[in-house]
Amino acid sequence: MFVVSMSRNKIETAENSEMKIRGTLEKKGVGISRKENVDELSSRGYGRQEKDKLVLTFDEALYLMDKGLLEVEDEKGRKLDFQAVLQCYEAVEENAWARYLAYRDLRSRGYVVREGFGSGVDFRVYERGEYSKDTAKYLIVSIQEGKPVSLENLANVLKQCQSLKKELVLAVMNRRGETVYYSVSQLSLP
Numbered sequence: 001m002f003v004v005s006m007s008r009n010k011i012e013t014a015e016n017s018e019m020k021i022r023g024t025l026e027k028k029g030v031g032i033s034r035k036e037n038v039d040e041l042s043s044r045g046y047g048r049q050e051k052d053k054l055v056l057t058f059d060e061a062l063y064l065m066d067k068g069l070l071e072v073e074d075e076k077g078r079k080l081d082f083q084a085v086l087q088c089y090e091a092v093e094e095n096a097w098a099r100y101l102a103y104r105d106l107r108s109r110g111y112v113v114r115e116g117f118g119s120g121v122d123f124r125v126y127e128r129g130e131y132s133k134d135t136a137k138y139l140i141v142s143i144q145e146g147k148p149v150s151l152e153n154l155a156n157v158l159k160q161c162q163s164l165k166k167e168l169v170l171a172v173m174n175r176r177g178e179t180v181y182y183s184v185s186q187l188s189l190p
Helices: 035-043 058-066 082-092 096-108 151-163
Strands: 003-006 011-014 021-026 029-032 048-050 053-056 070-073 112-118 121-126 138-144 167-173 179-184
Touching: 029 035, 029 058, 035 053, 053 058, 058 070, 058 082, 058 096, 082 096, 096 112, 096 121, 096 138, 096 167, 096 179, 112 138, 121 151, 138 151, 151 167
Parallel strands: 021 070, 138 167
Antiparallel strands: 003 011, 021 029, 029 053, 048 053, 112 121, 121 138, 167 179
């Protein structure tokens, strides 16, 4: 079996599943307790510190599981697969699949993607190489093609983005499961 594990400053390959990062399923995501894993993941823009552990969002956990870097267990120590964690995510987030696909696509393009801050914003996205040096440049709203979106809500999110001097981007999951991005701005007519 071929797996990938994370070490202090590099990603190494190994044939030993003991080297995977282990996490425990929680209500808001997946908790990571091992110190070296916490340091490595947080330096790469994953999770948020809570007391003596790092808590990954469901999007982050699913992405790391998909990459073969993370194993997730429930509170009884039973190993959970990708589908089980996704179902837990869908229980708390109606738009879970579209959010995850947008997250996965942005991360695979080399962006650091952090959790949004409410008001309809799903993610904050940092320019490549700018994480921890500057604030996020883009705010992302994930939607599915064919599902209605309130223009009033979209206008409120746009106003919030403009007040923060950020660019609003819609991440639309089309019917084929591909994510298409649209920049949103206010139209001013003379």
